[in-house]
Amino acid sequence: MQITSEALERAIEELAKLPGTGRKSAQRIAIHLLKQTDERVYTLADALVKLKKSVMRCSVCGTITDTDPCTICSNPKRNNGTICVVEEFQDVYIIEKTNEFRGRYHVLGGIISPLENIGPDDIRVKELLQRITDSEEGVQEVILALNPDAEGEATSYYINKLLLNYDVTVTRIAYGIPMGTELEYIDEATLSRAFASRTSF
């Protein structure tokens, strides 16, 4: 096989490294880009460069941001005394989409996992305690919103135990039957949890 364009070949190779993109899709994307205006492609390339250049971690909550502190931490309206603890910045995105939570976040940047050798000191727990100690934010409630798996449970218990020494209420988001499903299709662990966590009607 004779390659007529090394530039196309290189673009395909680089695109094929993206998650969920095999060589065929990479080829389709490269050919699509070839047909676009120069400006369109430069805009995409520029957006990717800027993604790496301007994105950093918020020094307060640990989410990704272009400015430090992030727009949520620097928004006085979001300072309502509640902090929602999540594992990663993607979770901030997901929760923000619901428009339900109006407080601030704390991104742990990981989860306690003995199997992967990640201990309490490897995630941003100290920073959480610091925020609670600093009277500045006036934290009254910490909402734990970690994934309902073994690591998430362990981390939640660990943080809850630590926070017993602080003058804050610790809550966790409800785990139970997801909306719009039928009981028939719910696994036993979820159903057990839904019974244990039943609320008064």
Add this chain to the structure above:
Amino acid sequence: MQITSEALERAIEELAKLPGTGRKSAQRIAIHLLKQTDERVYTLADALVKLKKSVMRCSVCGTITDTDPCTICSNPKRNNGTICVVEEFQDVYIIEKTNEFRGRYHVLGGIISPLENIGPDDIRVKELLQRITDSEEGVQEVILALNPDAEGEATSYYINKLLLNYDVTVTRIAYGIPMGTELEYIDEATLSRAFASRTSF
């Protein structure tokens, strides 16, 4: 919803414009890139910019190339007197992968389609005739390798008719039963074609 990183938002938007990439995959790709080294992302961005900057059409065969003429047209070993006519440069790629054809190509850059108002003058037919007239390449055979649909058939017939006035053999690639399938799953049009184009055993 409060967006903490405009740069991430912009990258997701741009990535979501790629073919086969919805907002969810764009988000996954952007987050993946955030976790990569700066160099990895800059390499990707650079590959996309170079794709637009260095890729052009070969003035001889019309395929895409970084140098004019392309590596196939400038390769004396590929000058074996045969020209394979294809619709688009992707077809050159596909045929090159087989390592079967050792001649040169001619990319029409389109297909005759009255419905889309594309006539013979809109595709590179004149350039093909010119290559045959120029004794330089010594063209003896023109292989038509267009798609077996209405437009491909019409264009093949048109080119074949034109070439009757030239001292070249015109052939077409075989259309028939693809390898590795069972007759049961072959459509009637293909099967009819396979019968009509039967060869001696």
